[in-house]
Amino acid sequence: QVQLVQSGAEVKKPGASVKVSCKASGYTFTSYDINWVRQATGQGLEWMGWMNPNSGNTGYAQKFQGRVTMTRNTSISTAYMELSSLRSEDTAVYYCARGPPIDGMDVWGQGTTVTVSS
Amino acid sequence: DIQMTQSPSTLSASVGDRVTITCRASQSISSWLAWYQQKPGKAPKLLIYKASSLESGVPSRFSGSGSGTEFTLTISSLQPDDFATYYCQLGVTFGPGTKVDIK
Numbered sequence: 001q002v003q004l005v006q007s008g009a010e011v012k013k014p015g016a017s018v019k020v021s022c023k024a025s026g027y028t029f030t031s032y033d034i035n036w037v038r039q040a041t042g043q044g045l046e047w048m049g050w051m052n053p054n055s056g057n058t059g060y061a062q063k064f065q066g067r068v069t070m071t072r073n074t075s076i077s078t079a080y081m082e083l084s085s086l087r088s089e090d091t092a093v094y095y096c097a098r099g100p101p102i103d104g105m106d107v108w109g110q111g112t113t114v115t116v117s118s
Numbered sequence: 119d120i121q122m123t124q125s126p127s128t129l130s131a132s133v134g135d136r137v138t139i140t141c142r143a144s145q146s147i148s149s150w151l152a153w154y155q156q157k158p159g160k161a162p163k164l165l166i167y168k169a170s171s172l173e174s175g176v177p178s179r180f181s182g183s184g185s186g187t188e189f190t191l192t193i194s195s196l197q198p199d200d201f202a203t204y205y206c207q208l209g210v211t212f213g214p215g216t217k218v219d220i221k
């Protein structure tokens with residue numbers, strides 16, 4: 001079945017970087033955009049950016065410009081999101097989700113908890 | 119930047135009730151609005167896309183309508199599985215969410 005499977009939970013210190021992976025299966029990885037959305041505990045959903053796995057083109061929310069990098073490895077159908085200069089406010093569950101945002105994101109990963117703590 | 123609001127923020131309802139959630143945008147950019155359902159500890163689930171198109175596999179008691187800056191999600195007869203938080207999304211902006219809980 002169509003699914004996105006994310007890497008496991010991470011604990012990082014302030015100032016460090018984290019790289020989360022998102023492995024696609026059950027469909028052609030290069031045919032759909034991958035988005036990254038995060039959610040702090042008890043809070044709403046926040047879109048971080050998107051990547052076209054075919055071209056590698058990316059678009060990032062202004063809030064994360066300069067701190068986030070989205071990449072992919074098409075040979076293993078995996079997308080990555082790296083967030084640098086972590087601070088406590090980055091503690092959240094990070095989701096990857098398939099599809100251009102304007103069409104609605106129809107397949108979501110299970111989420112990866114990133115905790116930033118000294 | 120576009121701003122999204124949802125009302126109400128919390129809704130208490132009973133099984134069988136008709137429920138309506140409203141989503142408003144600060145400006146009209148398109149009618150490509152989506153609705154998601156999220157349960158605690160789970161990823162969001164797409165319910166409606168392009169304002170009124172029902173995602174495959176989603177029960178027909180869910181419907182969406184609206185255009186421009188005002189959109190609604192309606193659950194025609196609330197079921198026990200529907201108690202959750204609902205988010206609208208327009209472009210890359212999500213609304214703040216509406217929690218539907220048991221009355």
